[in-house]
Amino acid sequence: MITKEEIKNLAQLARIEIKEDEAESLRKEIDSILDYVSKINEISGDSEDKPVLKNVMRDDEITHKSGEFTEDLLSNAPGREGNYLKVKKILE
Amino acid sequence: MKVDLDSLTIAKARKMLDEKKFSAVELAQSYLDEIEKKNKELNVYLEVFGDVLEQAKAADKLISDGESYPLLGIPLAIKDNILLQGKKVSAASKILENYVATYDATVIEKLKKQGAVFLGRTNCDEFAMGGSTENSAFGPTRNSNDPSRVAGGSSGGSAVAISANLALGALGSDTGGSIREPASFCGIVGLKPTYGRVSRNGLIAMGSSLDCIGPMTKTIEDAEIILNAISGEDKEDSTTITDLTYPKHKSNKSIGIPWNLINQDGVDQKVKENFKESVKKLESLGYKTKDISLPNIGLGLAIYYIIMPAEASSNLARFDGVKYGLHVDGKDLLEDYLKTRGTGFGPEVRRRILLGTYVLSSGYYDAYYGKAQTARSILRKEFDDAFKQVDFVLTPTAPVPAWKIGEKSDPLSIYLADVFTITANIVGLPAISVPSGTMEVLKKNLPLGIQFMAPHGNEELLFEVSKKFLQE
Numbered sequence: 001m002i003t004k005e006e007i008k009n010l011a012q013l014a015r016i017e018i019k020e021d022e023a024e025s026l027r028k029e030i031d032s033i034l035d036y037v038s039k040i041n042e043i044s045g046d047s048e049d050k051p052v053l054k055n056v057m058r059d060d061e062i063t064h065k066s067g068e069f070t071e072d073l074l075s076n077a078p079g080r081e082g083n084y085l086k087v088k089k090i091l092e
Numbered sequence: 093m094k095v096d097l098d099s100l101t102i103a104k105a106r107k108m109l110d111e112k113k114f115s116a117v118e119l120a121q122s123y124l125d126e127i128e129k130k131n132k133e134l135n136v137y138l139e140v141f142g143d144v145l146e147q148a149k150a151a152d153k154l155i156s157d158g159e160s161y162p163l164l165g166i167p168l169a170i171k172d173n174i175l176l177q178g179k180k181v182s183a184a185s186k187i188l189e190n191y192v193a194t195y196d197a198t199v200i201e202k203l204k205k206q207g208a209v210f211l212g213r214t215n216c217d218e219f220a221m222g223g224s225t226e227n228s229a230f231g232p233t234r235n236s237n238d239p240s241r242v243a244g245g246s247s248g249g250s251a252v253a254i255s256a257n258l259a260l261g262a263l264g265s266d267t268g269g270s271i272r273e274p275a276s277f278c279g280i281v282g283l284k285p286t287y288g289r290v291s292r293n294g295l296i297a298m299g300s301s302l303d304c305i306g307p308m309t310k311t312i313e314d315a316e317i318i319l320n321a322i323s324g325e326d327k328e329d330s331t332t333i334t335d336l337t338y339p340k341h342k343s344n345k346s347i348g349i350p351w352n353l354i355n356q357d358g359v360d361q362k363v364k365e366n367f368k369e370s371v372k373k374l375e376s377l378g379y380k381t382k383d384i385s386l387p388n389i390g391l392g393l394a395i396y397y398i399i400m401p402a403e404a405s406s407n408l409a410r411f412d413g414v415k416y417g418l419h420v421d422g423k424d425l426l427e428d429y430l431k432t433r434g435t436g437f438g439p440e441v442r443r444r445i446l447l448g449t450y451v452l453s454s455g456y457y458d459a460y461y462g463k464a465q466t467a468r469s470i471l472r473k474e475f476d477d478a479f480k481q482v483d484f485v486l487t488p489t490a491p492v493p494a495w496k497i498g499e500k501s502d503p504l505s506i507y508l509a510d511v512f513t514i515t516a517n518i519v520g521l522p523a524i525s526v527p528s529g530t531m532e533v534l535k536k537n538l539p540l541g542i543q544f545m546a547p548h549g550n551e552e553l554l555f556e557v558s559k560k561f562l563q564e
Contacts, residue, residue, distance in 0.1 A: 001451070004452075007446065008452055009273070010449045010453075011442075011446060012430075013285045013449055013453075014405065014433070014445050014446060014449045015412075015426075015429040015433050016411075016430065016432055016433045016434050016445060017430040017431055017433070017434030017435075017443055018434065018442070024441075026442070026443060026446060028442060029502075029503055029504075030447055030450065031429070032445060032502075032504055033397060033443075033447060033503065033504055033507075034447075034450070036393075036394060036397070036504060036507075037394040037397050037398050037460070038394075039278060039391060039394040040391060040394045040395060040460075040463050040464060040467055041463070042391065043388055043391055043463070043466070043467045043470060044329060044387060044388065044470075045387065045388065045470045045473070045474070046470070056330035056331070058327070058330070069195075070503060071333065072194040072195075073194055073415075073416075073426065075192070076192060076415070076416035076417075077414070077415060077416060078413060078417070078418070078419030079414075079416070079419065085414055085415060087414055087425055087428075088424055088425040088428060089425075090425050091193065091425075
């Protein structure tokens, strides 16, 4: 059974702030979902050797002019300084 | 002039546009009038675009120049998780509420080439996570057959756009049933194509190995028209397929029915009765039906609720309040992240991100994600084997009709509505939901649907059998 502490830790890992009462309701819900999905252990039969999905590679080449999309992309940024995204300092 | 929208289809409208029975502007205006009348109650569109008539005018110009494309001048509704350059797209989430798309999704590019007219963006569950559109940050969409009930989801807005005559065709996206289940709840046609048939470029990602864009329409012919317009290989999506990727399947008109799945608890008695009538109808049309055993089909939901949250938790890591979308300020960068994501994501999205983070975390990875991948491969093999004996696998689309808004509060009980649709996503098969009549609940007639699945790459077979079923 998943604990409230584990839920809080997961939320921290996923960078989502949750309140104390939500940690408890999430614990209950996620516990019942995990209980349901553990049915997967009933699977019978052999899996195929060939994987369902494969990587498709492309050449690493220039696809557009430098600066072509800069303004469009940066105009969506919550904080910018010139052509940079603005974030808080992480090193003192 | 007044255009009769009730009986109008894409195919008919195209003919009438070419014959100048009405103009694209008149057609678009007719839909705008309907939207004006009904959108407040039904909450179908999150935004009606300001340039609809301009787009229609451009279409009229092409028509008068003698151009004719299957979607020229046709008013369409687009789910709010597909990008149109210069327009807002929010995935019905607070975290993207004011985000403006910087490019066109490949499907939009293709529709623009045909001169389609985009009416607006339709409501859906937040990040397409849900089966009722109740998880939208902007309120639920109401079912036009009974406004006290849900539209289904996650593409609920697109479904009601069609059922309430608020668009002639719509795009939805389907990760576990999000096109087919609302189509069934609203009495329309919904197609989830083969995985890779339609490019995902410009679709806001949920579960990338499961997501598909597809058409929602009144008729099979219309679904075919939209699919033809939007499908094709795309260098922007390396998972797209070509016509040659999968072999063409020869149909012997045989239909397999996994009765073990249909006869379980939780499937409404009236849904079963309606399904049995549909089976009889298909038999009278010359189809042979047989009980097929897919031993692990009942595990579809369990597989899905491991793989989907795992992929979603990775995909949604990009929403950090730095590059775009909502930003909520904290005392340091870490707190910026925590507050932005804590405020911006709604309850279902948080639940799935945490679930995905859990199943991918060390110590649990093999027990959940690893096991689910193996199970996925086993299920795919079971379907490959089944299609050696039959041409179609048939089920009801959903185990229940549309429920009352607010009636279901337990997430797991909503997940169970996907029990029939989910396997097509896990296996990557094309599947279509087709209206199969109604059932009476509290003096209202609620639509039901049946679902055909066909071998990979064989959408034409789905169109053929569905047209026969609907006598289209």
